[in-house]
Amino acid sequence: MKVLYIGDFIKGNGPSTVDINVRDSIKKSNQSNQVEFLQSTTKISFSVMRKIHNIDVVHVSGVSFLGMMLMLFSRLCGKKASMTMHGSLIMESQFRKIAPHRRFFELIQQRCANKIMPVSNLLAEKAKINKKVIVIPNGVSFITKPTILKQDDLITLIGGGRKEKRHLDVCEVIKKINDKYNLNIKVNLFGESGIDSNRITNFSFVKDFGFCNKEVVFDSLSKSKIFIQYSEFESFSLAVADAINYQCYIIASNCVGINDFISKSNSYIVADNKKKLEEAIIQQYNDKERAMIENKLLTWGQVLDKYVKCWETL
Template sequence: MKKIFFAGNPFGFGGPRQVNRNLLKHFDDRVAFLHHSHKILYFIEMMFKITVAKVVVFSGYSRYDKIPLLYAGILGKKIIYIMHGCAELECKLNKEVNPIALEMSKRMLDKSNLILCVSQLHMKRMSEFYKNYADKMDFLTNGINWEECNKIVCSNSEKYKNTIVLIGGGRITKRNRQVCQAVEELNDEGNDLHVYVYGGIERNSNEVNLIKQYKCVEYRQSIPHSDFIKDLQKMHIFVQNSEFESFSLGVVEALCCGCDILISQYVGAKEYIKGLDNNDIIFNPQDVDEIKNKLRLLLYNSNNMRLMNSIDKEQSSTAYAAEKLINIGTKLLITK
C-alpha cells in the first residue's frame, strides 16, 4: 500500500482545489489520492486510505474533514497540513464571521505534525501570527500549471487599453476600494480608465456598495474560471492590492494573458517573479497616492514581458512542487 495519502479535495471550484488538481497530476505510485467526488464514496475512500497510509496530507479544509482528521490522529498517522490562507486573520481583517472555518483551521493547526504554508512570505507571516505553531511550520510554494498557461494565446491588438482588472470583490483585505479611488482620481486628471471588479460570495455588502459608487467601476459577479481567463486576455492591467495574500495564482495567470501587473508587497506569488522592481510593487495598499502614481507609470511602461521572462518555469512548476511534497512526506515517515 502507498504510504503517503494526499487527502486534499480536487473536486469543484476554489483556489485550494485547483492547486490540489494540479498537484495530483504529477504524483507517482508513491502517493495515493482521492478519485470519487460523490459524498458517500468520497468519505469511504478517504477513511480507507487514511487507514492504510503512514502520512496523511490535508490541503485546505472543509467541514467534512473533521472526522477524517480526528481519525488520522487516533490512528497515530503523521499529518501534514498545507495552509492556503489564515481563517482567523482573514475573518478579523475582513470583519467576517465564519465559525466553521475558524474551528477547522484551529483543528488542522493543532493536529498537524507539519504545517506547509503556500509561500515563504506566508510562512513568515504565519510564524509571527501563530508563535505557538512556528516550530512546525515550513513552506511549499504553490506550483504553476505551465502546461495550461502555455495554451493561453493573447494578442495586444485584441486588448482593450485603459482597462483594469481587480479580483476578490468587496473583501477588505483585497483593498480594491483604494484602487478604485486611485483610478477615479486619475480619470479626474483627464484619463478614461475602466475598472472591472470580479466578486464572489460577498459577506461585506457595505464595501461592495462603496466600490460600486465609483463611476469608473463595472462590478461583475463570479464567473467560471475559463470565462475569466477569456476576459483577462482582453484586459490591460491586473492589480492585486491585497494586504494579505498567501499566494495568488491570478497574478501569474494575468501575466500569461499578456496583462501588465501591479501587486502589493504582501502577495506570495512575487517570490517567483524575480524581475519585479519598486514601481511594480505597492508597499502600502491603503495609500491611494502610491497606487495612483504607480498606475500612471504602468499605463505607458509595460512590464509584462520583463516580468514573464524573469520567472523560472521549472522551479515554479506543479511538477516541482509535487516532487518536493513527496520528498517532505517521505522524510516525515522516518522521523520519530
Template sequence: MKIFLVGDYTSGTGPANVTKHLLDVLPKDTLRLRTWNKITRTFEILRKMKKADICLISGYSKQNVLALRWAKVLKKPSCYLMHGCVEHENEINGVPDALMNRIERETLRLSDRILGVSMQFAEWLKTYYPEHADKVGYLTNGIDWKCMKERPNGVERDANRILSVGGGMPRKRIVKICEAVGRLNDRGYDLTLSVAGDTGKDTEKIRSYPFVRDHGLLGKKDMEVLYCSSGIFVQNSCFETFGLAPLEALLCDCDVLLSRHVGALSVLSGIEPEDVIEDCENVQEIEEKIERLLENGNHTRLLVELDKESTSWEARASELQTILRQIKEKKL
C-alpha cells in the first residue's frame, strides 16, 4: 500500500512535527510533498496522487481541498489526520475566520475517515460535527523517546518557578494561572510564573502581574532550559487536542498539572485526580492543586507509568497503517 502524505513537515509547528515523525517511521516509499511553491505544489499533488493507493492529509491547509477533490476523481480513498479545529480555536481566541471555516468543513466533508490526535478530541469532534460522527476515529500522537536528553549543563531547577506555554492565547487560560499564583503569593509563597509563546489577546493582562516573566516565542533548546529549570508545568487550556508541551516538560522532570481538556492525558496512564484541573475557570481549584504539587510532586510517578513501546512513533505508524488498510479495503 503506497501512501501519499499531504502536509507540512518542515515549519516546526506542532502539526508539522507530528507529520515529520510519521514520515520518519512510515514505509520508505511513502510519497510526500517536496516543493512549497503554490503552483509547483499543485502539479506535484496532481502527479503523485496517481501513484498512490491512499491519500493521507495531515493538518489544516487550503491545499487539502484540492488534494481530496483530486483523490475523489481518481477514486482514491482518503484520511484526514486532524491536529486541531481552526473554527473552534479561532472563535475562542477572538479571531474568527469564515474562509478558514469553509476550508476546514470542506476537508471534513471530502475525507473518507477523520482521525483526531487523541481520544478526547475524537469524542469532541463527534459532538461538534455530528454529521461526520460515523467516520471519526483517533490516532494518538506518539512520543519521541529518542530525543530524551540529560539536563542541559549548568541549569538548576527552581522549585518555585511555574511554567506555562501558549503566550497570550485566550484558550490557554493563563490568566487564571496568574490569578492562582497571585493568591498563593498573597499567602506567603514566593512563586514566579514563566510564560512562553506568542502574543495574543491576553498578553497585556498576563504581563501586568509582577511575578510573571514573559519569554515570548522560544526555540527548542531554550524551551528545554525552561522545562529543566522549572518546578511545575501547568497547562490550563479550555481546549487542547493533544499538547506535546506537558510531555516534554514531564520528560525534563517537571511536575505537571493539566486541565481535563488536554488530550495528552490519554497517554498518561498513571494520572490521578489531583493531577487534573476539572474546571479551568476555577482559580481556587488551580491554587489548591498547585499547592499540592509544591508539597508532593508527581513527575516520578507519571514517568514510571509511561510505556515507551506503546507510545512510540513506531507504534503509532503501525496503528496508522492498519487504519489506512481498513479504509482502502472498505473503499474497494
C-alpha cells in the first residue's frame, strides 16, 4: 500500500500541528517508505498529477484546491481517497466569512472520499456526516512535568477575541465573581483579535498577549490554576490537551470535541451555560484536592496506527 498524504507541513497552528505530528510519526515507523508527503499549497503540474499512478490512496488533510483536484483525479483513475476533517467550513461560516469556493472544495472532497475521518464524534454529528465516517482524534504529545507551582488567581484563555470562543462571556462571569467575593482573579488571553477584543480588554484583570511564541503560552498554562475552553463549538481542542499536560483544572463547554475522550470530574467540568460556568470557576478556585484528569487520549503513534488500518481497508 502506497499513500500520498496532502497536508500543511509549514509550522503554525491547528491543522499544520496535526499534519507535522502525523508526518513525524510516520517517519519514525515502518511505514516511512509507504507514505509520500505533499504540501497543500503546491501548484498543480503534470509531475504532481503523475504521482497518482504510483500510489494506492490519496489522503487529504483539511481542505485545499490541490487536495480536491488530486482526490477527484484519483477516483477517476480507480484509486482510493480519504480525508481528515479538522472542522466544517459550513459551520465556520456561521462565525466568519468563508469564501464560497472553499466550501465547494470541501463538498467535492467529501463526495470523492471513500472514508472521512473527523477528529471527534461531535464534529461528525454537527457536520451531519453520517456515511463513510471513522472518528480519529488528534494525538497528544504527553509530557512529564515536575511539580508545578500554580497561582490560584490566574486563568488562561486561548482564542483571542473571536466571538465563537465566548471569552467575553467568560470575562463577564469572572468580573461578577471578583466583585461578589472580593477576589482578584486575573486572565491571560492569547490569540488573534476579533469582534469581542475591545470589550474583553476593557476588563482591568485581562492581559492580552495576542499572538506569541508557544513557549509563552505554555508558561502561562504552567502558572494557571484554571484553563477555560467555553467555545460555542470546538471540533477537538488541542489547547485542552496542552492544559492537561500543564496540570490545569479545566472547564469546557458542552460543544468541545475532546470532551468525548475525557472523564468528567471536579478537575474537568463541562458547563453549558453562564450560571454553571460561574459555579465551576468558584468550585475550582476553592478546590485544594485536585485529582488527576482521567482520559482516553491517544499518542500520535496510536493515531498513526488508526490511519494505517483505515487506509489498508479502503
